[in-house]
Amino acid sequence: MKRRELLRYTAYITGMAVSAPVASALLAGCKRDEAVAAGEAVYTPDFFNEKEYEFISRLSDTMIPTTDTPGALDVGVPEMVDKMVGQVYGEEARENFRDGLQELMKRMDGEDADNPSFTGLENDQALIYLQDQDMHYKDPDTDWDTIPEVEASARAVYFDLKSQIVGAWFNSEPIGTEVLAYDPVPGEYIPCGDLQELTGGKAWAI
Numbered sequence: 001m002k003r004r005e006l007l008r009y010t011a012y013i014t015g016m017a018v019s020a021p022v023a024s025a026l027l028a029g030c031k032r033d034e035a036v037a038a039g040e041a042v043y044t045p046d047f048f049n050e051k052e053y054e055f056i057s058r059l060s061d062t063m064i065p066t067t068d069t070p071g072a073l074d075v076g077v078p079e080m081v082d083k084m085v086g087q088v089y090g091e092e093a094r095e096n097f098r099d100g101l102q103e104l105m106k107r108m109d110g111e112d113a114d115n116p117s118f119t120g121l122e123n124d125q126a127l128i129y130l131q132d133q134d135m136h137y138k139d140p141d142t143d144w145d146t147i148p149e150v151e152a153s154a155r156a157v158y159f160d161l162k163s164q165i166v167g168a169w170f171n172s173e174p175i176g177t178e179v180l181a182y183d184p185v186p187g188e189y190i191p192c193g194d195l196q197e198l199t200g201g202k203a204w205a206i
Helices: 001-013 020-028 049-064 077-088 091-108 123-137 148-169 173-179 197-201
Strands: none
Touching: 049 077, 049 091, 049 123, 049 148, 077 091, 077 148, 077 173, 091 148, 123 148
8 A cells, every 4th residue: 555545545534533632632742752662662551451552553553554654553653542542531531432442342353253353354354344344333324323322432432543543643753754744833843842941831822
């Protein structure tokens, strides 16, 4: 998949604008730890457990694989999702997200013996699976207001994750400075810094 095809698919699979929580996380978040980025350490999630983080990583890699541009895993998208949910979401939102994520994992990752396990599929099969899942949740003939709460919760988290993954990828430093056209105005790209040193403690006017 070349970059043009990847971006076309990304636009298709997202189907929605980047949500406000994602925008807030991108403004508040810091870049990946230097040791992790240099391959000298393995990132340990702060919020998600190992199985949840593996699922999110697989989802990220399937949506935005490494091609002629860095993929989601290359720029640390799962780490950004972990930090966003764990550090930016409020307590109730975190609980609701985890409940929905658990339900989504049940539906996509194999508690039902009639379904394949998403994380166990080969790359091409995983992409087809994800496209089918996407069409299911976008089905215009489904009245989602009448669907059981657990299914609606899984659907909400699915779209939330898509928004986060795409938003984090586009707003990562490698993509912003090396893949997309980048003009450092009004100044240097500083994704993480001491506010007191940068602005004298004043909030940015954005």
